[in-house]
Amino acid sequence: MTEAPHNDTPALADEARRRFLKRAGLTAGFSLFAGSALAAGLPKALDEATSSERRWGILVDAGKCPEGCTACVDACFEEMGIEGPRVGDNHSRPDQDSQWIRKVSLKNEDTGHALALPVMCQHCTYPPCVDVCPTGASFKRADGIVLVDRHVCIGCRYCIMACPYKARCFVHEAIHDQEPYMPRGKGTAEGCTMCVHRIDHGMKPACVVACHEEGAGAMTFGDTNDPESAIAGKLRDNTTSAIRADLGTEPGIRYMGI
Amino acid sequence: MTNRIRYHTIDNSPGFWAIFVLFLILSAIGLGAAFYMEHHGHWVTGMSQNVVWGTPHVFAVFLIVAASGALNTASIGSVFGRKPYKPLAPLSALLAGALLIGGLAVLVLDLGRPDRLVIAMTHYNFRSIFAWNIFLYTGFLVVLLAYIWTMLDRNVKAYSTPVGFIGFLWRLVLTTGTGSIFGFLVGRAAYDAAIMAPMFIAMSFSFGTALYILCMLAIMVGNGRPVGDELVARMAKLLGVFVAGSLFFVAVHHLTNIYGPETRGLEAFLLLDGGIYTSLFWLGFVLLGSVVPMVLFFHPATNRSFSMVSLGAVLVVLGGLAEIYVIIIGGQAVPQVLFPGYEVSSSFFDGSVAYYAPSWPEVLLGISGFAMAFLVVALGVKVLRFMPHSLADPLVDAHFKGKADKARGGDAAQAQTA
Amino acid sequence: MTGKRGITSPLRTAIAVVVLALAAGATPAAAGDDIAPDVPEARKGEHCVKPVPYMRRNHMDMLKHKRDKTMHKGQRKKKYSLKRCMDCHAVKGDDGDFVTAKSDKHFCNVCHDTAAVNPDCFSCHASTPGGELKVQSKEASR
Numbered sequence: 090m091t092e093a094p095h096n097d098t099p100a101l102a103d104e105a106r107r108r109f110l111k112r113a114g115l116t117a118g119f120s121l122f123a124g125s126a127l128a129a130g131l132p133k134a135l136d137e138a139t140s141s142e143r144r145w146g147i148l149v150d151a152g153k154c155p156e157g158c159t160a161c162v163d164a165c166f167e168e169m170g171i172e173g174p175r176v177g178d179n180h181s182r183p184d185q186d187s188q189w190i191r192k193v194s195l196k197n198e199d200t201g202h203a204l205a206l207p208v209m210c211q212h213c214t215y216p217p218c219v220d221v222c223p224t225g226a227s228f229k230r231a232d233g234i235v236l237v238d239r240h241v242c243i244g245c246r247y248c249i250m251a252c253p254y255k256a257r258c259f260v261h262e263a264i265h266d267q268e269p270y271m272p273r274g275k276g277t278a279e280g281c282t283m284c285v286h287r288i289d290h291g292m293k294p295a296c297v298v299a300c301h302e303e304g305a306g307a308m309t310f311g312d313t314n315d316p317e318s319a320i321a322g323k324l325r326d327n328t329t330s331a332i333r334a335d336l337g338t339e340p341g342i343r344y345m346g347i
Numbered sequence: 348m349t350n351r352i353r354y355h356t357i358d359n360s361p362g363f364w365a366i367f368v369l370f371l372i373l374s375a376i377g378l379g380a381a382f383y384m385e386h387h388g389h390w391v392t393g394m395s396q397n398v399v400w401g402t403p404h405v406f407a408v409f410l411i412v413a414a415s416g417a418l419n420t421a422s423i424g425s426v427f428g429r430k431p432y433k434p435l436a437p438l439s440a441l442l443a444g445a446l447l448i449g450g451l452a453v454l455v456l457d458l459g460r461p462d463r464l465v466i467a468m469t470h471y472n473f474r475s476i477f478a479w480n481i482f483l484y485t486g487f488l489v490v491l492l493a494y495i496w497t498m499l500d501r502n503v504k505a506y507s508t509p510v511g512f513i514g515f516l517w518r519l520v521l522t523t524g525t526g527s528i529f530g531f532l533v534g535r536a537a538y539d540a541a542i543m544a545p546m547f548i549a550m551s552f553s554f555g556t557a558l559y560i561l562c563m564l565a566i567m568v569g570n571g572r573p574v575g576d577e578l579v580a581r582m583a584k585l586l587g588v589f590v591a592g593s594l595f596f597v598a599v600h601h602l603t604n605i606y607g608p609e610t611r612g613l614e615a616f617l618l619l620d621g622g623i624y625t626s627l628f629w630l631g632f633v634l635l636g637s638v639v640p641m642v643l644f645f646h647p648a649t650n651r652s653f654s655m656v657s658l659g660a661v662l663v664v665l666g667g668l669a670e671i672y673v674i675i676i677g678g679q680a681v682p683q684v685l686f687p688g689y690e691v692s693s694s695f696f697d698g699s700v701a702y703y704a705p706s707w708p709e710v711l712l713g714i715s716g717f718a719m720a721f722l723v724v725a726l727g728v729k730v731l732r733f734m735p736h737s738l739a740d741p742l743v744d745a746h747f748k749g750k751a752d753k754a755r756g757g758d759a760a761q762a763q764t765a
Numbered sequence: 766m767t768g769k770r771g772i773t774s775p776l777r778t779a780i781a782v783v784v785l786a787l788a789a790g791a792t793p794a795a796a797g798d799d800i801a802p803d804v805p806e807a808r809k810g811e812h813c814v815k816p817v818p819y820m821r822r823n824h825m826d827m828l829k830h831k832r833d834k835t836m837h838k839g840q841r842k843k844k845y846s847l848k849r850c851m852d853c854h855a856v857k858g859d860d861g862d863f864v865t866a867k868s869d870k871h872f873c874n875v876c877h878d879t880a881a882v883n884p885d886c887f888s889c890h891a892s893t894p895g896g897e898l899k900v901q902s903k904e905a906s907r
Contacts, residue, residue, distance in 0.1 A: 179390075180387075180388075180390045180391075182390070182395065184395035184702065185389070185390050185394075185395045185396060186396070187396070188396070188694065188695045191693045191694055191697070192693060192694070193685070193686075193692070193693040193697050194691065194692050194693065195686055195689040195690070195691050196689060196690045196691075197688060197689055197690075198688055198689065198690055208685065208693075208697075217532075217534055219472075219474075220472075220474045221474075221475050221476070221477065221531070221532075222472050222475055222477075223467060223471070223472060223475045223477035223478040223481065224466050224467060224470040224471070224478075225470050225471070225472035241463075241466050241470050242459070242460065243459065243460050243461075243464065243467055244458045244460040244461075244463075245458055245459070245477065246399040246400060246459065247475070247477055247528075249396075249399045250399065250400065250532055250535065250679075251531075251533075253533065253534025253535075253683070253685070254534070255683050255685065255695065259389065259396065259399055259459065260388070260459070261388050261389045261390040261394075261395075262387065262388035262389075262390045263388060275388045275459070276385075276388065276389070276458070276460040277459055277460060278459075332685050332686070333534070336534065347686070
């Protein structure tokens with residue numbers, strides 16, 4: 090299945106690139122998307138198989154995330170072509186619409202402390218949705234991104250039952266005008282892909298981009314396996330946690346301030 | 348020989364065919380409902396992102412649980428060697444298979460992509476209890492076929508005990524698998540518990556035996572074949588014990604959840620202020636589905652009356668459906684706790700009790716599961732010799748010491764005991 | 766990158782032959798134009814990513830192979846992708862917009878309708894070209 094990386098471009102002498110390429114076990118080749126390359130680390134070549142060398146993750150600083158800001162949610166809906174509960178030209182009731190990411194408002198019952206944060210697929214290291222899926226449609230990529238292979242999804246919805254984060258959705262009606270990079274269809278499960286179509290092209294997820302450019306800059310995306318990445322630095326320097334850390338799912342999405 | 352039980356197919360009668368056509372129509376309506384849901388998508392149902400398993404799952408799980416329990420009657424005869432249950436065994440195995448087929452049909456027809464069912468046969472993830480269940484269910488059908496063969500064919504009768512034993516073990520594992528569908532859900536407090544598996548086994552004893560008694564009485568009495576009072580009373584008391592057993596497991600599950608502060612909110616919802624779920628639990632499952640039937644089954648004034656025992660069995664079935672509804676729908680209606688200690692709200696209904704009302708297509712599909720099961724039973728008893736000509740007490744129990752004229756249900760009884 | 770492939774007239778003849786053979790259950794000798802599908806010309810390019818007879822037989826396997834590679838390994842070279850098919854083979858309707866898979870004019874449908882094959886691709890996939898990311902980063906465009 091795996092094809093050798095393409096050899097279109099000679100390796101650059103750049104230190105970071107060589108270090109990266111060596112680590113990835115490559116001799117040559119990297120993305121054509123150098124212009125939008127990630128700040129830390131390099132995107133893989135387009136035809137290179139993803140590997141566990143990387144572990145993509147997002148750090149959400151809940152302290153910075155303002156109540157009422159939905160830049161990440163709006164960007165996700167726009168990028169993924171999700172009608173969402175706000176358009177209303179579909180048949181589904183609001184509680185039947187997919188929401189791959191949502192802003193949750195929290196208030197501590199005892200202290201009154203309030204905060205808000207986005208919740209999406211947590212891209213667990215040990216994802217319950219993957220364990221329960223009878224056909225293997227729900228799976229985890231080598232780089233930690235949890236996806237639904239809709240080609241083998243039979244729509245049993247066991248993954249939605251199993252997800253501790255309420256992050257999986259079920260498509261209740263036929264979908265038209267899908268984005269070509271984001272197939273979605275009636276009768277199958279779906280959820281946040283961490284914008285895998287962007288990551289594979291060396292770009293950041295839409296929510297993270299929007300959070301930085303329109304929101305409060307509360308989200309940091311990157312390769313947590315790369316000690317020199319911004320996210321790895323923040324994870325090292327700050328107290329962070331995960332939602333329902335007690336379950337031991339070890340999410341790729343981590344939070345500060347919860 | 349008057350003291351030997353003979354097995355006959357069911358005679359042609361307008362009643363039989365009327366019931367057969369009724370089941371056929373109900374099955375067709377269910378298929379139509381499934382097509383309607385599949386064609387439009389699940390937005391036409393009461394299901395949502397919060398309650399993804401709706402009424403079809405309630406019926407499907409009930410039928411699958413009852414299927415394994417329906418084999419009890421045969422197991423008591425073959426595995427535990429209780430002679431009076433032996434003539435009851437062929438129908439027991441037939442009903443078990445029929446209920447499983449009905450339940451699986453409902454489950455499969457409610458899939459988001461039922462057209463891709465073949466994928467469930469070609470792609471397996473063996474970490475999934477669902478995937479294991481596919482083998483447990485199909486394997487159970489194979490074991491049942493073999494068991495029925497050993498019972499109906501004299502040439503292989505010797506194998507009926509070992510095959511029956513395999514069937515008994517298989518059904519225990521099968522229901523463990525069904526219960527574990529819920530028991531393995533670590534992310535939902537309403538399910539995540541090892542007791543789900545034994546609780547489902549206890550429920551299977553109860554639901555399956557209730558359906559067995561109903562089917563047996565309907566076929567025997569409906570065809571004028573005698574059934575002994577003692578036999579019915581014996582089965583009623585057995586069912587009463589099973590009902591008590593499932594009540595016990597349900598009670599222990601709730602008590603454990605009440606004890607832990609983490610799950611007290613969940614229990615307060617289900618047992619006190621959950622509206623329909625609270626009513627279904629206390630009135631449906633506990634009172635009408637357990638206490639009333641137990642009185643009917645244990646009281647000597649009622650446990651020899653076919654109509655009272657039938658009433659009790661119907662109540663057990665309805666109460667069982669109510670309890671499965673509370674488990675499946677109620678368990679999803681309770682908000683998932685992502686942030687313990689926090690009040691939460693979101694556009695995605697975090698922190699709020701999910702609304703669910705069954706839609707007609709869901710209910711019709713669910714009911715058609717029963718119809719399909721009974722259709723299989725009707726076909727079976729019509730073409731193969733599943734049913735004994737008589738279940739009069741002196742016939743089924745050599746040690747019967749009761750009044751000889753107790754057998755009722757048809758002219759044959761009178762003829763025999765005269 | 767784009768614009769190197771197209772539908773050549775041998776493909777049309779070949780498809781006609783296959784369809785006739787399927788329909789008649791006969792050897793592909795009696796080709797005729799009357800019932801053959803009128804396969805639309807590709808909008809771009811000289812030839813397809815593989816020779817036409819190969820594509821005709823193997824396009825579904827190629828798509829499936831590519832699908833698994835992309836889905837599970839993130840290998841996104843576009844050459845054998847469904848998106849790439851749309852780039853060249855999409856057909857415009859009378860209104861000047863690309864027709865979707867709902868239309869019997871759609872490139873895939875022209876043959877599949879004739880051969881009575883119902884591909885499951887477009888219950889999820891877009892059936893028209895395009896694919897500009899909706900969320901563009903200002904940072905990246907600088």
